[in-house]
Amino acid sequence: MDTPISNSALQIIPLGGLGEIGLNMMAYQHGDDIIIADCGLMFPEPEMLGIDYVIPDIAWLRERSDQVRAICLTHGHEDHIGALPFVLQELNVPVYGTALTLGFVNEKLKEYKLDGVVELITVKPRDTVELGCFRVEFLRVAHSVVDGCALAITSPEGVVIHTGDFKIDQTPVDGQLTDLARLSAYGDQGVLALLSDSTNVEREGYTISEKYVGEAFADIFPKCQGRIIVAAFSSNIHRVQQVADVAIACGRKVLLNGRSMIANVRIARELGYLNIPDDMLLDVRELPYLPPEQVCMVTTGSQGEPMSALTRIALDDHKQIKLERGDTVILSSRFIPGNERTISELINHLYRRGAEVFHEKVSEVHVSGHASQEELKLMMNVVRPRFFLPVHGEYRHLVKHIQLAQKVGIPEERCILAVNGDVVSFYADTAAITEKVESGRVFVDGKGVGDVGSVVLKDRKHLSEDGMVVVIIGLNQSSGVLIHGPDIVSRGFVFEDESQEYLETARGIVVDALDELNDEMRRDSEAVKTAVRQALRRFFKKTIERRPVILPVIMEM
Amino acid sequence: MDTPISNSALQIIPLGGLGEIGLNMMAYQHGDDIIIADCGLMFPEPEMLGIDYVIPDIAWLRERSDQVRAICLTHGHEDHIGALPFVLQELNVPVYGTALTLGFVNEKLKEYKLDGVVELITVKPRDTVELGCFRVEFLRVAHSVVDGCALAITSPEGVVIHTGDFKIDQTPVDGQLTDLARLSAYGDQGVLALLSDSTNVEREGYTISEKYVGEAFADIFPKCQGRIIVAAFSSNIHRVQQVADVAIACGRKVLLNGRSMIANVRIARELGYLNIPDDMLLDVRELPYLPPEQVCMVTTGSQGEPMSALTRIALDDHKQIKLERGDTVILSSRFIPGNERTISELINHLYRRGAEVFHEKVSEVHVSGHASQEELKLMMNVVRPRFFLPVHGEYRHLVKHIQLAQKVGIPEERCILAVNGDVVSFYADTAAITEKVESGRVFVDGKGVGDVGSVVLKDRKHLSEDGMVVVIIGLNQSSGVLIHGPDIVSRGFVFEDESQEYLETARGIVVDALDELNDEMRRDSEAVKTAVRQALRRFFKKTIERRPVILPVIMEM
Structure with missing residues (x-):
């Protein structure tokens, strides 16, 4: 029975991201063709002592490397592109994505001296590419990184909508709305399966629009007397745009800080995704000559990373920047679970320096990039899939997302709770988990990929305790x-x-x-x-x- | 100038809890008399590898042990009583507190074979005790542990109101309201200083009443088909009462689980603070003979502690209790910062077992025991102190609490931002930080108190990484x-x-x-x-x- 299915069925095989946040990687197989959606990493959990990154185990792909036609990227976040430098050393396949996504990818490949070696193919929203027996259309979705897309994957067994990370922002900063029109059109024609982002499934209502953060800045900035320092994720180009817009309107110039912030802003400006006039950008050497009320710094380090500029500033240990009473620091980012204590200490130190601090717990200076319950329901109602498969989430998110699907009328037997390594086979209007393939997490520690396993981690833990x-x-x-x-x-x-x-x-x-x-x-x-x-x-x-x-x-x- | 002040001034010396959460310990000195308010511990932060507890450095008290008249306890939480077994080995002084507080203390002293050695003196709210030149009145406050009190400390320089942890719950489970009447009376007579709980100063509005949690239970329980497991802090006797009340009303008997849960419930029942009829309490051996819908378990382990019964249940590794589809688990407690990931993993495992899970992020099954901004303002307006000193908080909380004080009209120059070791001297209507004494954190690792310092911790960290x-x-x-x-x-x-x-x-x-x-x-x-x-x-x-x-x-x- 296995043989007919694997030859003529569509198989969807999550290699990462189902049962965990991060490490997103999904394989689609039909006959001799495999395509991959995303190739992400995960930052190590606290018990993974000394580990730098976690990447998906691609043993299953390695054995079928000649069948892999392409990697299609939904957007440029680390948890969707971060494992590329490692995976592309083993799989020689073209990578498809939008301009900004590939801009970020290329920067990453440079670090590993893989730029120029890998074929990067730029697509625009609504572009369609043929990959073996698959046809993939890229569809615009709003998210906390610019230029994100969902994938509409047409296979011989039917259409699969793979949302990637998304929200349905009615007022995105660049005006690029989630492409509900095309999603509806696919829904009209009939969709075999919807694979949808589960990250925020525990949140009721709608996720607030990115524009509200700009409004919060517009509220805070004019009241600030001293310097303003905004910490944000460097990939959040719209956030940087909003900081810059409000800062310039308030008579401040923008100083960029942090290696990835400088790199990502450069890439986004080169590609036309970010508009900051040259003469509004400060060089750090100009800083001593400008009065505090003319400076707005945009920096990395919002998670309290020990070596970041922001942490050094907070500890009064930064060469160029010394905080003074009346300065304002805005942490315009999420408190990533696991980092709360470090961020909390960062805030304490900033107050010790005399600064006022705004952060997501006390002010609307950050919004999520992921859809909340009402948006998730809307996605399901627009796409009206035969089968529903929650992705991008820990186990509890997947369970909750299926509960939500049932509320909009997708019956339980057509909701599939798959985790990494499960082979979900679609064949003649049925779907089932038919087998389990090797999958898991590979630890990267320094230059070693996969040589640190559970024995070494157990020893590190034991060593750390006594x-x-x-x-x-x-x-x-x-x-x-x-x-x-x-x-x-x-x-x-x-x-x-x-x-x-x-x-x-x-x-x-x-x-x-x-x-x-x-x-x-x-x-x-x-x-x-x-x-x-x-x-x-x-x-x-x-x-x-x-x-x-x-x-x-x-x-x- | 130092000499006259230290002889005839009132000096308030925080030895712990100012600039940190936990470790609460405050010394009041006048002439040759010292009294201590609270004696708490702190659970180790993640970077304190292998440490079991953190206790305050009492070097300053050690040198003046003959002057210490008493330790007065506000309530029975670990961060207010947990260091007693260590401190009482060095200071031979009586300990004052309400019945339940001392009940918890006595249990703790037994562990260290100090019960019977230490003089424990039970007081009731509105009791007054004379301690050297100090007179201390205990005043009822509502909090997440029963039988909490504020201290009204009358010194030769004036009255100090020391709130301890509190909220102003209008519908506490036991009907015991925060004693605004006596606080107002002190306010009328004139209060020198207010020392007030800063824990929740970042939260707007009012903290929700404990009774709402009972209402959430009353909403959830009748819909549950299988077993119900409620995880809560064992000291939260009112929470246990509410679980028991709703469970019994729904035809369920109560099974207690976890060493501290069993001990605290025993103490609270003996002292009359908790009312659960004997025949409504289950023995674990009866469990196999009862249908799931007649069982409600109340357990510790809400933070995902690795060896706790709840974690073992979640991992399907518990001798007596196996979770089944249709069972319900309620985490009726806070996600303590630093534990989010562990709790998150616990929830995932509970879902893997087929249980439905409620927790504070998705349902109102927990409320805080600390006053929010409006309650904090009310406290200040009732007490109308000459000087204001925020306590119980990290540095940022103390700063925010002073900002709040200024909103209700306490001028900045009468707000004192003191941290551990600062000596705040009150003399002839003035107040100032006049000196700094030795204070800090002492690490307890196994039986070793204070022998693990920064060098050892640095080595453990280094060992843990590579x-x-x-x-x-x-x-x-x-x-x-x-x-x-x-x-x-x-x-x-x-x-x-x-x-x-x-x-x-x-x-x-x-x-x-x-x-x-x-x-x-x-x-x-x-x-x-x-x-x-x-x-x-x-x-x-x-x-x-x-x-x-x-x-x-x-x-x-």
């Missing part, structure tokens, strides 16, 4: 007699300079443990290690209730 | 010739089983580094360590861009 104690013991190879040490060194356990006496006692415990072993056991280095580990573990637990990693090193001499 | 590499080198003591090793062992760095070859190359790097040293340097173990560390650091950075802790151990043989 540190490490190394015991070096030199034993005579033939007699097992102690001829060197035990030496004890520790890190992150107790402060050695102040705990000489305690570690001396621990040495005695090791000597006693060795004494208790008979000659034969002392010649067995594993037995010695176990005995030392047990004795010290018991001693540390009893005396100070700590459980460091204990690493006995036996030197046979 | 792990550790230990290099053991045996050198001839007199010639400096390599006679053993180098051996390399690592933890949390790369997975050794898969990286034999890589670590073998690293060994070669160490041998090369040793070869480059001349005989004299090889006899200097510090020089050898430095050379090994440098060589490996460079090698690891270049090859895999990681920076593990490198620990060379030189054995002179």
